[in-house]
Amino acid sequence: MIDIKEKQVVSILNEAIQQLQTEDDTRLVSITKKIEETDPLCFFDAAKQIGGNRTFWTSSSQQFLLVGAGSAHQISAEKSRFEETEKQWNSVLEKAFVHNPYDVPGTGVVVLGGMSFDPKKKPTKLWKKFKPSNFTVPEFLLTKYDKSYYFTINIYVKKNDHAKQLADDLKMMERKLIFNHKRVADRLKITKVKEIDPEKWKNSVRRATEVIGKGNMEKIVLAREVRLKFNQKADISTVLKNLLNTQPNSYIFAYEMDEDCFVGATPERLVKLEGTKLLSTCLAGTASRGKTEIEDRKISDDLLHDEKNRQEHDFVVKMIKHAIMDYCTEVNIPDEPVIYPLRNLQHLYTPVTANLRNGYSIFDIIKQLHPTPALGGTPRTESLAFIREEELLDRGWYGAPIGWMDSNQNGEFAVAIRSSLIQGDEASLFAGCGVVKDSDPDSEYEETKIKLVPMLSVLGGKH
Numbered sequence: 001m002i003d004i005k006e007k008q009v010v011s012i013l014n015e016a017i018q019q020l021q022t023e024d025d026t027r028l029v030s031i032t033k034k035i036e037e038t039d040p041l042c043f044f045d046a047a048k049q050i051g052g053n054r055t056f057w058t059s060s061s062q063q064f065l066l067v068g069a070g071s072a073h074q075i076s077a078e079k080s081r082f083e084e085t086e087k088q089w090n091s092v093l094e095k096a097f098v099h100n101p102y103d104v105p106g107t108g109v110v111v112l113g114g115m116s117f118d119p120k121k122k123p124t125k126l127w128k129k130f131k132p133s134n135f136t137v138p139e140f141l142l143t144k145y146d147k148s149y150y151f152t153i154n155i156y157v158k159k160n161d162h163a164k165q166l167a168d169d170l171k172m173m174e175r176k177l178i179f180n181h182k183r184v185a186d187r188l189k190i191t192k193v194k195e196i197d198p199e200k201w202k203n204s205v206r207r208a209t210e211v212i213g214k215g216n217m218e219k220i221v222l223a224r225e226v227r228l229k230f231n232q233k234a235d236i237s238t239v240l241k242n243l244l245n246t247q248p249n250s251y252i253f254a255y256e257m258d259e260d261c262f263v264g265a266t267p268e269r270l271v272k273l274e275g276t277k278l279l280s281t282c283l284a285g286t287a288s289r290g291k292t293e294i295e296d297r298k299i300s301d302d303l304l305h306d307e308k309n310r311q312e313h314d315f316v317v318k319m320i321k322h323a324i325m326d327y328c329t330e331v332n333i334p335d336e337p338v339i340y341p342l343r344n345l346q347h348l349y350t351p352v353t354a355n356l357r358n359g360y361s362i363f364d365i366i367k368q369l370h371p372t373p374a375l376g377g378t379p380r381t382e383s384l385a386f387i388r389e390e391e392l393l394d395r396g397w398y399g400a401p402i403g404w405m406d407s408n409q410n411g412e413f414a415v416a417i418r419s420s421l422i423q424g425d426e427a428s429l430f431a432g433c434g435v436v437k438d439s440d441p442d443s444e445y446e447e448t449k450i451k452l453v454p455m456l457s458v459l460g461g462k463h
Contacts, residue, residue, distance in 0.1 A: 006167060009153075013163035016097040020159040028073060028092060028137070030407075032100040032107045032152040038178050040067045041244075043142045044254075045237050046177045055112040055136060056240055056254040057404055059412065060267065063146055066106050066404055068138030069177060072154035073111075081115060081133035086363040092137065093407050100152075105274065105410040106143040107150050111135045114255060114262070114402030114416060117371065117395040121388050126421065126428060127396030129257040140177055151178070186238035188460040192229035197392055202441035204390045211386065212437045219315055220377040220386050223432030224448055225393040228459060230425045236261050239422070242458035249342050250454075251414040253402055262397050264419025265454055267342055268374070270401050271365045272412040276356045278328055278365065282316040283340060284374040284434070285309030285348035288450055300339045300346060312434045313337055313348040315373040320352050323368035328354035344453045362411045366401050374434065375399040375415060396421065398430040420455045429455050 009031060016029045040056075044067050047054045052070030059065070073092060077084035089111060100108040113135030116127070141152040153170050201224045208220040236254055240263065243252045247265035254263040272279040287303040290296030303309055321333055331354040340349035356365070377383025398421075403413030421428045431451035433444045 006171060009167045009170070010163045012097075012099045013157060013161075013166050017157050017159060017161055017163060019097070020157070023159050026156045026158055028096040028109070028154060029157050030096055030098045030100065030109045030152060030154045032102060032150055034102070035149050035151045035178065038142055038149050038151075040065055040142060040144065041237050041241055043067045043069070043177055044240065046179065047140070050173060050176055052139065053136065053256040053258070054236070054254065055138060055256065056252070057112060058244070058252045060249050060251055060269070062244065062248060063144075064106060065142075065144035066110065066112060067142040068110075068112055068136060068140070070139030071136045072139045072156060073137040075111065075113070075133075075135040075137075076131045077133040078119070078131060081119065082363045082367040085133045085135060086361060089135070089405065096407070098407055100407075102150065103408070104143070104145045104148070104150065105408070106145060106404065106406055107152060108407040109137060109154065110141055110143070110152065110404055110406045111137050112255070112404045114397050115370075115400045116397055117375070117400040118384060118388060120384075121394060123396070124394040126394055129260045130262065130397055134257075140173065142177075186235035188234055188238065189231045190228050190456075190460045191231050194227040194229075196225045196227060198224070198445065200392055202445055204392070205435050205439060205441040205444050207390060208386065208435040209437060209439050212435070217382050217386070218378040218436065219312065219373055220383045220435045221373075221375055221432050222387065222391060222435055222444075223393060223395060223399065223430055226429045226431075226452060228427045228429065230427070230460060233425045234422050234427065234459070236263060236422065239263055239458055246343055246458060247418075247454055249340070250418065253414070253416070255397075255402065259424055261422045262402075262416070262419065263422055264416055266414045266417045266419065267340065267347060268415040268417055270369055270372070270403070270413040270415050271362060273356065273362045273365075274410050278324070278354045278356050280320050280324065280352040280354075280365070280369065282313060282320055282337070282350040282352065282372075282374075283347045284316040284372075285313040285337070286447060286451065287346055289341070289344060289346055303346065303348060304337070304339065308436060308438065309348060310337075311436065312374070313350070315378050317350050317352075319373050319378070320369065324352070324354055324365060327360045327364055327368065328356055330355045342454075344457075345450060362405060362413070366413055370401050371399065372415065375417070375432065377434070393430070395430065399432065418451065418454050420459065427459060
């Protein structure tokens with residue numbers, strides 16, 4: 001049931017080509033059509049066969065999904081990254097020739113990507129393929145919205161291009177991507193686990209409590225790294241399948257740069273925008289799940305009444321409110337948090353809704369919100385300076401905004417926690433915790449172990 005005929009694709013391409021003035025001119029052409037149900041993991045698999053990097057995103061309900069194949073356009077920035085990324089994105093949209101008859105988020109021109117946690121932190125070789133800000137307009141994009149599926153082609157055309165030949169080539173690539181072949185299960189096993197200086201990390205926690213005790217700061221978030229070795233090269237499709245099966249209430253993402261892939265399942269939304277309607281969420285305060293329903297309810301109740309976790313949660317709620325007040329109207333925040341359950345963990349959760357004022361964009365909100373106290377600390381400048389000096393790892397994109405935007409002012413960004421940087425038959429996992437005045441280093445270490453479980457379990461570790 002394809003509702004754009006091939007002749008229409010030729011006509012759209014031809015119209016865009018004819019509008020070019022000189023032989024040096026190029027223009028991005030974006031064509032979206034509705035297609036029949038397509039297996040996103042098969043699409044992701046097939047994208048590897050046609051070459052180019054891949055991208056993957058699902059919302060926490062899995063009713064919305066994006067899978068990108070290849071790259072039609074790259075946006076990257078190092079200095080003034082929020083402003084420069086937005087400037088480049090707007091430039092793409094101004095010049096693009098878009099055929100999209102659907103008022104559906106994630107269709108039309110869509111860009112997927114993310115940013116580093118702290119561009120002032122000296123980068124290491126671990127993240128050498130990931131720039132401080134990097135976004136991709138995929139050459140081919142599969143979108144699932146509710147129960148409908150859409151396929152978008154993004155291609156640059158030149159004045160001397162032949163529309164019929166381009167359309168034929170694109171049709172051949174579409175067949176390769178949408179043909180649903182059988183997937184082979186990957187039997188990944190962890191052969192070696194290396195914790196990066198756990199005792200040094202605990203000492204950093206002790207120093208953080210001392211600094212907080214002097215009254216200079218309220219909270220500092222410290223993260224640590226665990227390095228894994230596998231029995232074979234990790235198959236990203238299988239990792240994503242395992243995450244989809246085990247983390248249904250999380251955002252599941254993958255961003256590939258050559259042989260490196262940043263992948264994860266984060267429960268933490270940073271901001272969602274549909275036109276002018278804004279949603280941000282506070283997800284801070286963590287506990288494990290119980291083995292029985294009674295035990296689970298007791299842990300939930302303890303979490304709701306735990307002073308340390310409620311304090312940590314309140315930091316984030318106040319920050320979000322303060323950050324968006326100048327950019328939004330009708331800000332609405334509930335008085336009390338509720339429990340947000342995941343398979344392995346549960347969190348304190350407070351939604352924040354508002355309307356974005358005219359003249360502002362999703363980048364203005366991201367810039368104000370990142371990093372939240374749940375990933376940086378309070379106050380922000382002082383806690384980031386401590387992290388920069390004391391933390392043993394290069395966070396790279398861990399803990400930073402990752403997400404998507406489209407040409408109809410829709411977009412959503414999550415905080416890239418519960419994540420892993422997979423590099424062939426090795427991977428780095430990351431987890432952090434909020435240190436406050438009375439934090440115990442051993443307890444905080446145990447909390448990070450709990451937070452590593454979701455990714456460890458899908459990478460061949462014990463559940």
